[in-house]
Amino acid sequence: MTRRSLLDRTTGDAVARTARGYLADAESALARLANRQDTEALHDFRVAIRRVRSVLRAYARWIGRAGGKKVRRRLRTLGTATNAGRDAEVQLAWLEGERAGLARGERTGLNWLTKRLRATRSESYRAARRHVRQDFRRTRDLLAKRLGELDDAGPAFRETFAQLLRQHAADLETRLGAIRSPDDEEEAHEARIAAKRLRYLLEPVTRDEPGIRKLVARLKRLQDVLGNLHDTHVLEASLADALDEVATEKARQLRTLALAGDTIALRRARRRDERVGLATLTTKARIRRDRLFAALTHDWLSDGGTAFFRDARVQTDRIGTPSPPPVERERKYLLTGLPEIPATVTPQAIEQGWLPGDRLRERVRRIRDESGERFYRTVKLGQGLERIEIEEETTAEMFDRLWPLTEGCRIAKQRYRIANGDFTWEVDVFRDRDLIVAEVELPAGRDDAPIPEWLSRVLARDVTGDPAYLNLTLASTPGATRDGGGARGGAPRKRARRRPAPA
Amino acid sequence: MDLLVIRHAIAGDRDEWAQTGKSDHDRPVTDEGRDRMRETARGLRAVFPKLELIATSPLKRAVQTAAIVAEAFDDLKVVELEALSPGLPPEDAVRWLAGRRESRIAVVGHEPSLGILVGWLMREEAESFVSLKKGGACLLRLPSTPAPGTADLKWLLPPKLLRQLGDT
Numbered sequence: 001m002t003r004r005s006l007l008d009r010t011t012g013d014a015v016a017r018t019a020r021g022y023l024a025d026a027e028s029a030l031a032r033l034a035n036r037q038d039t040e041a042l043h044d045f046r047v048a049i050r051r052v053r054s055v056l057r058a059y060a061r062w063i064g065r066a067g068g069k070k071v072r073r074r075l076r077t078l079g080t081a082t083n084a085g086r087d088a089e090v091q092l093a094w095l096e097g098e099r100a101g102l103a104r105g106e107r108t109g110l111n112w113l114t115k116r117l118r119a120t121r122s123e124s125y126r127a128a129r130r131h132v133r134q135d136f137r138r139t140r141d142l143l144a145k146r147l148g149e150l151d152d153a154g155p156a157f158r159e160t161f162a163q164l165l166r167q168h169a170a171d172l173e174t175r176l177g178a179i180r181s182p183d184d185e186e187e188a189h190e191a192r193i194a195a196k197r198l199r200y201l202l203e204p205v206t207r208d209e210p211g212i213r214k215l216v217a218r219l220k221r222l223q224d225v226l227g228n229l230h231d232t233h234v235l236e237a238s239l240a241d242a243l244d245e246v247a248t249e250k251a252r253q254l255r256t257l258a259l260a261g262d263t264i265a266l267r268r269a270r271r272r273d274e275r276v277g278l279a280t281l282t283t284k285a286r287i288r289r290d291r292l293f294a295a296l297t298h299d300w301l302s303d304g305g306t307a308f309f310r311d312a313r314v315q316t317d318r319i320g321t322p323s324p325p326p327v328e329r330e331r332k333y334l335l336t337g338l339p340e341i342p343a344t345v346t347p348q349a350i351e352q353g354w355l356p357g358d359r360l361r362e363r364v365r366r367i368r369d370e371s372g373e374r375f376y377r378t379v380k381l382g383q384g385l386e387r388i389e390i391e392e393e394t395t396a397e398m399f400d401r402l403w404p405l406t407e408g409c410r411i412a413k414q415r416y417r418i419a420n421g422d423f424t425w426e427v428d429v430f431r432d433r434d435l436i437v438a439e440v441e442l443p444a445g446r447d448d449a450p451i452p453e454w455l456s457r458v459l460a461r462d463v464t465g466d467p468a469y470l471n472l473t474l475a476s477t478p479g480a481t482r483d484g485g486g487a488r489g490g491a492p493r494k495r496a497r498r499r500p501a502p503a
Numbered sequence: 504m505d506l507l508v509i510r511h512a513i514a515g516d517r518d519e520w521a522q523t524g525k526s527d528h529d530r531p532v533t534d535e536g537r538d539r540m541r542e543t544a545r546g547l548r549a550v551f552p553k554l555e556l557i558a559t560s561p562l563k564r565a566v567q568t569a570a571i572v573a574e575a576f577d578d579l580k581v582v583e584l585e586a587l588s589p590g591l592p593p594e595d596a597v598r599w600l601a602g603r604r605e606s607r608i609a610v611v612g613h614e615p616s617l618g619i620l621v622g623w624l625m626r627e628e629a630e631s632f633v634s635l636k637k638g639g640a641c642l643l644r645l646p647s648t649p650a651p652g653t654a655d656l657k658w659l660l661p662p663k664l665l666r667q668l669g670d671t
Contacts, residue, residue, distance in 0.1 A: 061534050155539065357642065357657035360550040360668075379550075379664055390667050401633065405656050 005208040007158040007319065011062040012150040014157035015055060018204040019066070019147055022052040023140055030136060033129060042082055042125060045132070049079040052143070054200035058164050062154055066146035074139040081132065085124030088117040090231045091238060098284055102277060109277025113242050161205065162320025168198040169312040176300055182293035185233045192226035195219055211315045218308050225296050232289040239282045246274045329442040331449060332469060334460040338436060339418075339427060346370055347414045350428075353406025354472055361472060364394070364402045375399040411475045420452045430474070437469060504645040506600065506624070506654070507551055507609035508617050509572065510635035512540035514564040532567045536637070540568055543638045543662045544575035545669030547609075550658075551642060555605040556580055560587035560612040568638075569611040587612040593623040593651075600649045627652030638662035 006014045026048035032041035053075040060067030095114055102110060175191035178184070199219040206213040250273065257266040299305075352365040363378045377398070378391040412431040417424055426439045438459075440449045451459060463469040513536030520530045532540065548554075554576045559569035561583045573579045586595035587610055597620075600608065610617070618631030624643055625632055633641060633656075641659040660668075 155535070355658050356644070356655050359552075360658055362658040362660070379658070379660065379668065390664055392661075392664065402656075402659065 088121035106277035109274040353410035511568040512536035542666040546665030558584040589613040593620040624654035
């Protein structure tokens with residue numbers, strides 16, 4: 001069975017499916033938390049929660065209470081519970097990478113900072129582990145309930161997605177434009193968040209959309225640069241705090257030793273100065289920051305981002321352009337009599353009537369066959385080989401309400417649908433006049449279909465586009481016997497001849 | 504006279520609005536309702552291109568809807584008509600219509616009042632003949648001086664079909 005693309009669903013349906021998928025990801029990451037060796041479990045959990053929150057935030061306008069503040073607040077608490085731990089972890093990784101490049105005396109400062117960051121990380125993760133299970137279950141149950149309230153109505157996901165893609169891409173472009181120098185920490189942070197939101201917006205449709213998949217790949221690279229820049233900004237702040245703290249601590253230590261008259265310890269304390277290493281790390285962090293900013297400038301700020309945003313606009317236009325309404329293309333032939341009908345084909349009894357519109361004609365139709373009774377309303381604009389026709393199923397109640405208004409503009413016919421190769425022929429035998437026609441619907445790009453042999457034997461002529469043979473025209477002249485091109489005029493109706501069903 | 508009867512766009516939840524203590528008169532259309540109505544209005548224009556005047560109930564959600572329709576018809580004139588307020592009998596609205604010189608008019612209002620107006624114009628029965636969905640519309644053909652029981656229903660379309668027609 002073909003899987004339906006998210007873009008072909010309604011917004012409520014698509015958002016509910018996406019959010020449920022991320023909740024399942026969060027749940028499986030949570031199950032891995034028990035394994036202390038699995039250091040990525042908490043991170044994966046956090047990312048899944050952020051994705052849920054991001055999708056609910058983006059589509060909040062269309063999903064009612066599922067996108068409400070209560071749900072999003074709880075998700076936010078869950079997603080940010082490990083922020084301090086994660087920041088500490090990132091800094092620890094960078095510091096370890098720098099260890100080999102530091103002189104022995106400089107490592108004192110590195111060790112001091114490492115110890116502090118490890119304590120922060122442990123405390124943050126311990127606290128998160130303590131509460132996360134219970135908090136998650138409460139949030140999951142609430143959200144599942146709210147997602148269950150979403151009906152299948154609402155605008156097409158394709159439309160809302162395209163609308164949000166346009167907005168999110170424009171937002172990112174603006175935010176990137178605001179970054180002027182490596183010191184613009186706040187601006188870079190805002191751009192990082194905008195990039196993350198855009199990526200989370202795009203990810204659910206990458207499976208069906210290669211163009212979107214490419215955008216996501218480029219966004220990941222941008223996020224890496226902005227993420228590293230952000231981490232470096234945070235690291236610089238940590239180093240500044242550490243230097244302040246170490247300076248005060250060192251001053252206090254030296255004073256204590258001096259007052260105690262312990263000259264040996266005082267000399268040792270002077271040699272073991274953490275500030276030297278922290279100052280070196282500060283220089284290294286600054287170099288890293290400037291390199292990252294240079295990369296950001298090259299890839300995104302000075303025209304480098306132009307191609308990305310151009311491609312994003314192309315994707316937006318492509319996805320957001322509503323598919324043209326279905327255009328009915330068909331051929332209609334007047335028949336001299338009934339063709340042979342396969343024994344397996346059972347007729348449908350069709351009654352249809354038109355409301356008295358002129359520019360737009362609305363038709364109501366009842367179809368009865370072996371499977372029961374169904375009702376449709378159809379609106380049509382234009383005529384000929386191509387005309388706009390939109391149909392939807394309606395209720396018996398609506399049919400009963402509108403049917404009396406179609407009086408004087410109705411037809412009744414018996415329809416046989418006969419498959420022939422790639423085409424399905426519809427042979428209509430009118431019940432109130434001496435007329436039989438065959439119609440075939442054509443795929444786009446075709447304006448003809450091969451005439452099957454069984455049909456050619458009774459074919460009088462092509463009447464496609466002939467206003468006299470439009471159902472609506474026929475309905476306006478009830479009961480009149482039509483000229484069948486001399487072949488059928490006035491001929492008594494023949495009963496359907498049956499062909500044996502193919503073995 | 505051609506009379507286009509339009510129900511207002513999707514508005515905020517009635518009960519939630521009531522809890523704010525504000526009057527139902529001021530309950531606005533939602534962002535979603537506004538976006539959808541813009542598409543619906545394009546559909547209305549596709550199937551009924553020439554409109555001369557829009558009359559609307561004075562309630563905020565109807566006035567906002569009328570403004571969206573007016574925009575789709577090149578900023579057409581909108582007048583507020585008390586007779587289109589919810590719960591009022593159809594006679595006053597019909598009297599107002601009979602006094603107009605325009606021959607292609609739209610009215611924007613509420614259910615079930617609009618359904619009753621349609622029933623009154625078609626069958627001279629003050630019973631709801633059709634139930635319009637929010638943003639849905641129907642077109643009535645009336646004599647130049649409209650009177651009860653003189654209208655023909657030309658079409659009745661839900662908003663979804665109108666939006667699709669707006670894409671043509």
